[in-house]
Amino acid sequence: xxxxxxxxxxxxxxxxxxxxxxxxxxx
Numbered sequence: 001x002x003x004x005x006x007x008x009x010x011x012x013x014x015x016x017x018x019x020x021x022x023x024x025x026x027x
Contacts (some may be wrong), residue, residue, distance in 0.1 A: 005021075
């Protein structure tokens with residue numbers, strides 16, 4: 001399931017989305 005989410009992030013190609021998820025995960 002996490003792999004599918006990561007694939008979606010790469011498909012979107014949006015650094016903002018990556019940063020947003022990173023903040024949610026507490027990075």
